Amino acid sequence: MKFAAKLKRAIKVSKSLVCVGLDPDPSKIPQSVLQAENPVFEFASRIIAATAPYACAYKLNFAFFESLGGEGWKTLREVLGVIPPHAVTIADAKRGDIGNSADKYAAAILDDLHFDAVTVNAYMGRDCVAPFIARPEFGAFILALTSNAGSKDFQYLKAGAKPLFMHVVAKAREWNVHENCGLVVGATHPEELRRIRKAAPDMPLLIPGVGAQGGDLESVVRYGCDAAGSMAIINASRSIIYASKGDDFAEAAGAETARMRAEINAMRKKIFKR
Amino acid sequence: MKFAAKLKRAIKVSKSLVCVGLDPDPSKIPQSVLQAENPVFEFASRIIAATAPYACAYKLNFAFFESLGGEGWKTLREVLGVIPPHAVTIADAKRGDIGNSADKYAAAILDDLHFDAVTVNAYMGRDCVAPFIARPEFGAFILALTSNAGSKDFQYLKAGAKPLFMHVVAKAREWNVHENCGLVVGATHPEELRRIRKAAPDMPLLIPGVGAQGGDLESVVRYGCDAAGSMAIINASRSIIYASKGDDFAEAAGAETARMRAEINAMRKKIFKR
Numbered sequence: 001m002k003f004a005a006k007l008k009r010a011i012k013v014s015k016s017l018v019c020v021g022l023d024p025d026p027s028k029i030p031q032s033v034l035q036a037e038n039p040v041f042e043f044a045s046r047i048i049a050a051t052a053p054y055a056c057a058y059k060l061n062f063a064f065f066e067s068l069g070g071e072g073w074k075t076l077r078e079v080l081g082v083i084p085p086h087a088v089t090i091a092d093a094k095r096g097d098i099g100n101s102a103d104k105y106a107a108a109i110l111d112d113l114h115f116d117a118v119t120v121n122a123y124m125g126r127d128c129v130a131p132f133i134a135r136p137e138f139g140a141f142i143l144a145l146t147s148n149a150g151s152k153d154f155q156y157l158k159a160g161a162k163p164l165f166m167h168v169v170a171k172a173r174e175w176n177v178h179e180n181c182g183l184v185v186g187a188t189h190p191e192e193l194r195r196i197r198k199a200a201p202d203m204p205l206l207i208p209g210v211g212a213q214g215g216d217l218e219s220v221v222r223y224g225c226d227a228a229g230s231m232a233i234i235n236a237s238r239s240i241i242y243a244s245k246g247d248d249f250a251e252a253a254g255a256e257t258a259r260m261r262a263e264i265n266a267m268r269k270k271i272f273k274r
Numbered sequence: 275m276k277f278a279a280k281l282k283r284a285i286k287v288s289k290s291l292v293c294v295g296l297d298p299d300p301s302k303i304p305q306s307v308l309q310a311e312n313p314v315f316e317f318a319s320r321i322i323a324a325t326a327p328y329a330c331a332y333k334l335n336f337a338f339f340e341s342l343g344g345e346g347w348k349t350l351r352e353v354l355g356v357i358p359p360h361a362v363t364i365a366d367a368k369r370g371d372i373g374n375s376a377d378k379y380a381a382a383i384l385d386d387l388h389f390d391a392v393t394v395n396a397y398m399g400r401d402c403v404a405p406f407i408a409r410p411e412f413g414a415f416i417l418a419l420t421s422n423a424g425s426k427d428f429q430y431l432k433a434g435a436k437p438l439f440m441h442v443v444a445k446a447r448e449w450n451v452h453e454n455c456g457l458v459v460g461a462t463h464p465e466e467l468r469r470i471r472k473a474a475p476d477m478p479l480l481i482p483g484v485g486a487q488g489g490d491l492e493s494v495v496r497y498g499c500d501a502a503g504s505m506a507i508i509n510a511s512r513s514i515i516y517a518s519k520g521d522d523f524a525e526a527a528g529a530e531t532a533r534m535r536a537e538i539n540a541m542r543k544k545i546f547k548r
Contacts, residue, residue: 023374023375025378061371061375061378063369063371063375063376063377063378063379063382064375064378066347066378066379066382067378067379067381067382067386069347069351069382069386070344070345070347070348070351071344072347073340073343073344073346073347074344077343077344094369094370094371094395094398095337095368096368096370096395097335097337097368098420098421098422098424099422100297101297101335101337101338102337103337104299104335104337104338104340104341105337105340105341107341108337108340108341108343112341112343113343121368121370121395121397121398122397122427122428123395123396123397123417123420123428123429124368124395124417124420124422124424124425124429125420125422125423125424125425125426125427125428125429126423126424126427127422127423127424128422128424129424143397143398146372146397146398146399147372148372148373148398148399148401148402149399149400149401150372150398150399150400150401150402150403151398151399152399153396153399153400153445154396154397154399154438154441154442154445155397155398155399157431157433157434157438157441158433158434159431159432159433159438160431160432164428164431164433164438167428167431168428171427171428
């Protein structure tokens with residue numbers, strides 16, 4: 001199935017734009033889970049089971065798995081194995097390297113691990129992105145404007161008539177021949193989100209930065225969705241997976257995901273009349 | 275030991291500016307090695323043993339190890355273990371993510387794997403680089419101008435008086451309070467290399483793109499070195515590790531590294547009179 005179709009189906013089936021960000025930090029996992037054979041898998045799999053009905057996507061943050069060493073790579077694979085088939089799986093790896101290295105990263109993430117999509121840093125240009133978008137069944141979310149404070153250092157530099165992040169958006173549109181290019185746009189920049197959506201009316205946007213990072217949810221829905229009130233994948237990580245520090249962490253994660261879905265869907269109804 | 279001191283010592287001890295790039299591709303490893311228990315380790319460790327007297331640094335390309343899955347991570351650790359202590363070890367991982375994720379990447383690469391340095395993509399700004407340069411004993415090489423064709427897509431965009439890559443150079447200088455920030459500059463751009471060296475007279479430059487990618491070695495030495503004819507770490511990967519396709523691959527790699535060292539040192543002598 002083409003990536004664009006899979007994403008549309010995931011949103012439809014789950015009636016949700018919520019993406020659950022899995023950044024499992026062993027130092028934040030409840031005590032009771034630490035006694036499991038593989039605490040990170042136990043933690044993540046219980047969160048997945050509890051949130052699955054309310055999420056269109058799962059984003060796995062590679063930094064947190066890589067910090068576990070070789071074991072982390074195995075855990076990544078096991079966690080992927082328990083994500084329900086309706087949901088889109090996103091490797092939040094922010095990869096970007098020259099052609100022959102990018103080929104290897106694409107082989108690792110798409111062919112070996114079987115993710116549906118990956119986040120990509122396009123600073124190095126087209127050949128770094130190409131292997132991730134060469135096949136219509138896999139997608140790539142290119143970093144355009146990120147949610148962090150450091151986004152001010154380079155992404156806003158004005159080159160010609162527009163800032164760097166808009167140059168990235170323009171190139172991503174040009175590269176999007178298989179309709180499998182998306183963009184990462186931080187929820188912390190609502191005005192710029194509006195500008196990017198206008199320039200890329202049909203592309204899926206992966207929007208981190210609500211929840212712990214404080215992005216405003218209504219602006220995200222209003223400016224991030226396409227004309228049909230869809231195609232914005234709104235990610236929350238810490239606010240979902242650490243919704244409770246106790247043994248009820250999974251139930252709390254499920255409840256928080258359901259709450260976010262309901263809040264977002266009410267806004268979609270209000271703003272887009274559907 | 276501080277990173278800057280370690281690098282200077284490595285260059286002095288090996289009398290070399292050559293960095294051996296380890297991009298071990300199982301499909302290119304000689305037949306005889308494929309019978310070893312761990313062919314990638316066997317291949318890399320024999321190359322390291324043969325090249326060690328002639329190299330100041332080893333750069334391990336994470337793409338090639340990650341494409342081997344969990345086993346690759348283990349192999350990465352084993353390969354690191356046989357690199358001689360005089361040499362600087364560089365994780366060519368091109369990482370870049372927001373603060374809490376960057377912390378995790380730094381923990382994985384510097385604390386767990388014990389690399390001396392890492393390549394970093396600074397598109398996301400200061401907080402993405404900070405964890406890698408917070409401690410003087412570890413270094414980071416920030417992507418400024420890369421050697422690939424795609425470097426033209428964004429890195430040359432002119433913002434104000436200078437191109438994006440010079441903005442990166444300026445920020446890297448600003449961040450370099452522990453003298454542990456370096457820059458990645460492709461050998462395929464000699465004029466820009468000269469410009470970057472002029473703007474950053476003391477920073478170490480990691481220069482890929484000679485060898486298989488065709489960068490001119492004399493320009494690299496002339497424009498990449500500091501005023502003392504040092505601090506340019508000139509990387510070759512494929513031209514060294516695949517110098518021979520036969521069973522003599524390690525000897526051939528050693529000979530090619532020695533040849534590069536001699537050629538570079540002759541140029542250093544000619545150009546810098548030392």
